[in-house]
Amino acid sequence: MGGEYVCTLSPELVQRAKDEINEVPERRAADIEHIRDWLKHQPHINARMDDWTILRFLRGCKFSLERTKEKLDMFYTCKTLCPEWYKNRDPQDKKMRAILELGVAFPLPGFDHQGRRVMLTRPGVFDPSTTNMDELSKAMMMLVDVWMEEDEASIVTGVVMVEDFNDFSISHLTSLSPVTIKKMMTLFQDGYPMRPKGLNYINTPAAFDTVFNIFRSFMKEKMKKRVSNVFSALIGSKNAQECPERKERRPEKMYPSGGKTYKIIDHMRSQGHKYFVEV
Known part of the structure; x- marks a missing residue:
C-alpha cells in the first residue's frame, strides 16, 4: 500500500473498526x-507520510490524535536509537536470508x-554461536514490518502473540540481555501500532x-x-477447554513440520529493498 x-x-x-477503534470513514482523510x-x-x-503509514498509527491509537503523535515520535526515536536493527536490512543478504528462513516469526493463517x-x-530456532541477538532482532523487525505493511486487518483486530519456546536452551538465555529485552518491549508496546491483545507462551x-x-x-x-x-499446562489435560486459544492452535498444528520457507519470506525476497529503505 502507499x-x-x-x-x-x-x-x-x-x-469492527468503528466499534472498537473509533474509526469514522467520513473523517478518516481529515x-x-x-x-x-x-x-x-x-x-x-524522518517519517513516511503516505496515507497508509499514518492510518496504521491512527488505528493503533484508536484515532486519538495526541496518542498517535506520541507513538509516531516514539517509533522513529526508537529506530534512531537502534540502528543495529534498522540499517542495512537486505533480505537478499546471505546471513539475513538464512535467519529469515528459520521461521523465527511469522503470522498464522x-x-x-x-x-x-x-x-x-520461535526464539529457540536460531544458533546463538553463529547468530547474535541484534541479527535476530533485525530479522524479526523486518518480518513484522512486511506483515503490518500488507495485512490491513491486523491493526483492526489486534494481534495475539504466541511464543514457542521449543528448543530454547541456556545458550539462548545467556544471549539475551536486559538491555535488549527492554528495547524490544519498548518498541512493541510504545512504538509499533500493533494493538497486542495477548501474549501466550x-x-x-x-x-x-x-x-x-x-x-x-x-x-x-x-x-x-x-x-x-498456555499449552504446556493445559493441552492434553482435562482442562484443555479452558485454554484461551482453541485446541486447533496446538503447537503441532501451528506450522508445517520441518518447514523452513514461508510465503512471507519468499515475498520479502522478491520485493528486495521495497519495504526496508524506510518503514
Whole structure:
C-alpha cells in the first residue's frame, strides 16, 4: 500500500473498526491530513507520510490524535536509537536470508476464535554461536514490518502473540540481555501500532521463569494481564477447554513440520529493498 489510501477491509471489519477503534470513514482523510501536517513540522522525525503509514498509527491509537503523535515520535526515536536493527536490512543478504528462513516469526493463517490475528515467534530456532541477538532482532523487525505493511486487518483486530519456546536452551538465555529485552518491549508496546491483545507462551523450558521475569519487568500493567503460559499446562489435560486459544492452535498444528520457507519470506525476497529503505 502507499499513496492515497484504498480500504481493503471487509464490511464486517469496517464495522469492527468503528466499534472498537473509533474509526469514522467520513473523517478518516481529515485525521490523516492532520497527522501529516504535524509531521511536517517535526524536523527531528524522518517519517513516511503516505496515507497508509499514518492510518496504521491512527488505528493503533484508536484515532486519538495526541496518542498517535506520541507513538509516531516514539517509533522513529526508537529506530534512531537502534540502528543495529534498522540499517542495512537486505533480505537478499546471505546471513539475513538464512535467519529469515528459520521461521523465527511469522503470522498464522486466518484468525483466532475472537477474530484476532496471531503472530507466532520461535526464539529457540536460531544458533546463538553463529547468530547474535541484534541479527535476530533485525530479522524479526523486518518480518513484522512486511506483515503490518500488507495485512490491513491486523491493526483492526489486534494481534495475539504466541511464543514457542521449543528448543530454547541456556545458550539462548545467556544471549539475551536486559538491555535488549527492554528495547524490544519498548518498541512493541510504545512504538509499533500493533494493538497486542495477548501474549501466550508454549513449550516453556525449565529456564522459562528467568526469561519471563525479565520480560515481565518491562511490561505495562495492561500487558501483564494478557500474558498466559498456555499449552504446556493445559493441552492434553482435562482442562484443555479452558485454554484461551482453541485446541486447533496446538503447537503441532501451528506450522508445517520441518518447514523452513514461508510465503512471507519468499515475498520479502522478491520485493528486495521495497519495504526496508524506510518503514
